[in-house]
Amino acid sequence: MKINPNKCVACGNCTYVCPVGAIYIDQAINRATINRDECVECYACFNGLSQEHLNPVIVRATRKIFKAFRLRFEPEPDVCPTAAFEPDPLVWPRIVRRAFSDPRVPHESTGIEGRGTEEVKTNDISGRVKLGEVGMTIEFGRPGVGVWFYDIQKMCHALARAGVAFEKKNPVTSLMSDAATGTLREDILNEKVLSAIVEIKAPVERTEEIIRLVWEVEKQIDTVVSLGIGARCETDGQERVVAPILQKLGYDLVRAKTNIGIGRVTNAAAAPAAPMEVLSR
Amino acid sequence: MTNTLHRYGSARSFEDDYVVIAIPSRGKNDENAVPKLKKFLEMAVPFNPVNLGDARHGGALRPCKSLNPTVHWKRDMLPVFDDVIDGLDIATTAAAVFDNGTSAENFVRAVVEADLGLSVNISTAIELAERCCSAAGTCRHSVGYSLGFEGKTERLPNEDVLTLSTMCGHGMVSASFAKKMIDWVKEGRRTPSEAASYMARFCSCGVFNASRAARVLQSASRVTR
Numbered sequence: 001m002k003i004n005p006n007k008c009v010a011c012g013n014c015t016y017v018c019p020v021g022a023i024y025i026d027q028a029i030n031r032a033t034i035n036r037d038e039c040v041e042c043y044a045c046f047n048g049l050s051q052e053h054l055n056p057v058i059v060r061a062t063r064k065i066f067k068a069f070r071l072r073f074e075p076e077p078d079v080c081p082t083a084a085f086e087p088d089p090l091v092w093p094r095i096v097r098r099a100f101s102d103p104r105v106p107h108e109s110t111g112i113e114g115r116g117t118e119e120v121k122t123n124d125i126s127g128r129v130k131l132g133e134v135g136m137t138i139e140f141g142r143p144g145v146g147v148w149f150y151d152i153q154k155m156c157h158a159l160a161r162a163g164v165a166f167e168k169k170n171p172v173t174s175l176m177s178d179a180a181t182g183t184l185r186e187d188i189l190n191e192k193v194l195s196a197i198v199e200i201k202a203p204v205e206r207t208e209e210i211i212r213l214v215w216e217v218e219k220q221i222d223t224v225v226s227l228g229i230g231a232r233c234e235t236d237g238q239e240r241v242v243a244p245i246l247q248k249l250g251y252d253l254v255r256a257k258t259n260i261g262i263g264r265v266t267n268a269a270a271a272p273a274a275p276m277e278v279l280s281r
Numbered sequence: 282m283t284n285t286l287h288r289y290g291s292a293r294s295f296e297d298d299y300v301v302i303a304i305p306s307r308g309k310n311d312e313n314a315v316p317k318l319k320k321f322l323e324m325a326v327p328f329n330p331v332n333l334g335d336a337r338h339g340g341a342l343r344p345c346k347s348l349n350p351t352v353h354w355k356r357d358m359l360p361v362f363d364d365v366i367d368g369l370d371i372a373t374t375a376a377a378v379f380d381n382g383t384s385a386e387n388f389v390r391a392v393v394e395a396d397l398g399l400s401v402n403i404s405t406a407i408e409l410a411e412r413c414c415s416a417a418g419t420c421r422h423s424v425g426y427s428l429g430f431e432g433k434t435e436r437l438p439n440e441d442v443l444t445l446s447t448m449c450g451h452g453m454v455s456a457s458f459a460k461k462m463i464d465w466v467k468e469g470r471r472t473p474s475e476a477a478s479y480m481a482r483f484c485s486c487g488v489f490n491a492s493r494a495a496r497v498l499q500s501a502s503r504v505t506r
Contacts, residue, residue, distance in 0.1 A: 017483065019455040044453045048483035050344040074470065076353055077461065078344065078479045103284070103451035103485050104337060121374075122306035122400040123423040137425075142287065143447050144456045145436050194452050218432040226287045227428040237411070237420030251428050254292045257285065257302075258410035261422025262393055263400030266310040 001039060001046060005031045007084035009059045013077055014045050014085070019194060020146045032084070040146055040194045041090060042101035050076070051083040093188045096149075100171065100193035117170055117199060120230035124263040128201070134242055135167075135201050135230035138214060141223050142195035149175075150189040151221035152196055156182030158217045159200060164210060167199035204231075207245045228257075284336075284450035285376075285404035285488050286427045289443040295406040298493045299385035299413070301325070301392070303399045304374045310398050314372035317397045322366045324395060325377035328388040332378040333365045334487010341365050342481040342491070358478040365487060380492035382409060386416035393417040441501035445494055449484035458483070466502040473498040 003014070003023075008031045015023045015032060022038035023045065025031070059081055066073050075081060090098055099105055119137060120129055129135040138155060141147030152172060159166070160182030166173045177185045202210055211227070218225050231242040243253055285300045303321040305314035322333050334340035341360030369375065379385040385403070392401055403410040407424070414421055430437060437443055438456040445459035446452075462476035471479075477494035 016457045016461045017455050018457070019452045021455075021457060042453070044455065044483060047485065048344055048453060050348050050482070051346045052348045052350055054350065074353075076348075076356065076479075077458075077465070078482055079348060079352075083346075103453065118304065118306060120423040120425045121302065121304050121402050122309070124400050125306045125309045129423060135425075139287070142450070143430075143437070143443065143452050145433070215431070221432065223433055224430050224437060225432040226430050228286050228425050229428060230423060230425040232423050233421045235420070237414060237422075239421070239424050243426070246426060246428065251426075253426055254406055254429075255286065255288060255290075255295060255404070255427045256407045256410065257402050257404045257425040257427075258407070258414070258421050259400060259402050259423040259425075260389065260393070260414055260417070260419050262396070262419065263306065263310065264398050266398045267308065267312045270309045 001034060001041060001043065002086050002088050003032050003034060004084045004086050005029065007056050007082040008032050009056050009063060009082055011063070011075060011081060013075065014049060014080060017045060017048055017078070019044050019144050038192065040101040040192055041094070041098035042194050043087070043098065046085040046087060047104065048078070049080045049085070050078055052079060052081045053083050054081045056082045093191055096175070096188050096191050097193055100196050117167060119199070119228070120259055121257065122263060123230065123232065123259050124261045125265055129230050129232050131232045131234070132204050133201055133232070134204050134207050136199065136210065137228035137230070138198045138200070139226045139228070140196050140221070141193065142226055145223045146192050146194055147196060147223040148190065148192050149184055151223060152198065153182065153184045153189060154220055155198060155214070155217045156184065158213055159198070162210065162213055164200045164202055167201065170197065170199045172196050172198050204241055204245070207242060208249060211249055284486055286425060287429070287447060287450060289440065289447045292406040292408065294444065295409060296382070297380040297496065298405055298490050299379040299382070299409065300376055300404040300488050301379070301385065301388060302374055302376045302402045302404065303397070304402070305372045305399055311372040314399065315369060317399055318372070318375040319366055319369055320395065321375050321392065321397060321399065322369065322377065324391055325388055326362055328379065328384040330377045330384070331380045331490055331492040332360060332481065332487050333362050334376050334484070335365065335369045336374040336486040337371055338365070338368045339485050340481060340487025340489060342478055344482045358475055374486065376486065376488045378488055378490050380490060382412065386413050389413045390417040393419050439506045441497060441506065444497050445480065448489045448494060450488070451485055453483045453485050454480045454489065463498060463501045466498045473502070
């Protein structure tokens with residue numbers, strides 16, 4: 001993403017809406033500027049800001065006059081008055097930033113918008129996570145901190161050493177040069193994204209061991225992690241196995257995504273429910 | 282896409298926050314899914330949702346690429362549900378957001394009866410989702426627990442800001458913007474509802490709950506953090 005300096009009037013609106021704080025007013029040129037190292041190409045500025053198409057010369061002059069009188073014109077806070085944002089053509093490996101940060105861009109690996117897969121949201125049809133299993137989503141960088149791939153790789157290495165299986169149709173897995181060791185492509189390691197999700201599946205007995213492993217790696221990486229644990233309920237709708245393990249580990253279970261089990265296969269050529277595809281060592 | 286799972290807040294704070302999601306599964310029931318998703322959204326309207334959306338086009342409050350400058354004095358802050366329904370043209374995730382249990386329960390019951398064939402998920406407090414299932418006469422099939430945020434949590438903003446910014450799970454509502462809106466409400470420069478509407482426009486899949494946001498903004502404006 002770039003900001004056209006001929007259009008920008010340095011109103012500052014965009015500096016607040018950047019999820020990772022990568023936009024600032026460069027006092028030397030009095031224009032909004034993007035810190036390219038920190039920018040994750042999420043397009044929140046370009047997609048989220050409404051646009052006016054005002055004449056920048058007139059807007060700057062008006063702002064100058066107001067400033068001289070210590071007056072402030074209070075524009076709408078979600079507007080770029082001169083439509084100054086212009087998308088950059090992105091090339092590899094920088095394009096990875098957008099793939100993981102702009103939710104409107106579907107991943108080629110999954111075909112769905114966002115950074116993960118369908119998880120348990122379609123478990124009633126996919127049968128990915130069965131009784132006796134847990135599906136884990138380990139998300140990095142959210143909310144608003146961002147993550148570098150070299151930090152994600154630390155977690156992937158640790159999980160691979162523990163012999164866990166990575167979800168095959170996951171954007172992070174698709175960037176592994178060696179799934180057996182959890183090694184990511186070298187050319188993306190210095191790319192920063194808004195968030196990325198590593199997905200694994202394991203027997204329920206390994207839940208505690210894997211979570212403790214995640215806790216250890218969290219200490220070595222410079223971002224936040226959010227864990228999601230997917231489990232199949234019993235026929236009466238209760239889940240009596242995984243929740244106690246999580247509570248024993250100290251988690252206060254408050255929020256969840258609940259699949260109510262009314263999906264069914266309707267595609268003419270669709271096969272019956274298949275197990276989750278995984279890459280294991 | 283865990284776009285609603287990790288909303289920040291206590292169980293009580295989700296009493297006005299129910300996100301009901303319909304999602305087709307690739308290769309399983311995505312053929313002819315668009316009319317079913319539209320039907321799902323249309324069915325939500327009589328139950329007074331606070332937002333509708335799809336993951337490709339956004340919610341019922343959207344940014345405008347050709348604003349007239351007069352909006353600075355008069356801006357339409359009402360969600361437009363028809364735009365969401367009419368604009369849905371691809372098999373993607375559709376969401377309906379409610380700010381009360383009665384509407385959510387009645388909607389889930391209607392969806393179960395409609396038997397669209399799509400997977401349907403409820404994202405809210407665990408107990409509240411169970412209550413929706415009971416009301417609809419169905420049982421939970423699977424559950425995805427949120428374990429919250431860990432790691433370098435010192436890099437996170439204060440809890441009011443976090444409550445607001447995590448209502449777009451994709452992170453499109455920035456913490457700085459949420460903080461700015463709290464300040465504007467505090468200074469009387471915008472009402473809580475107006476400030477919530479600004480934030481909703483950044484949410485790219487329409488799951489932002491502007492009603493809950495207005496409540497949080499009102500409460501956050503009474504303290505200084």
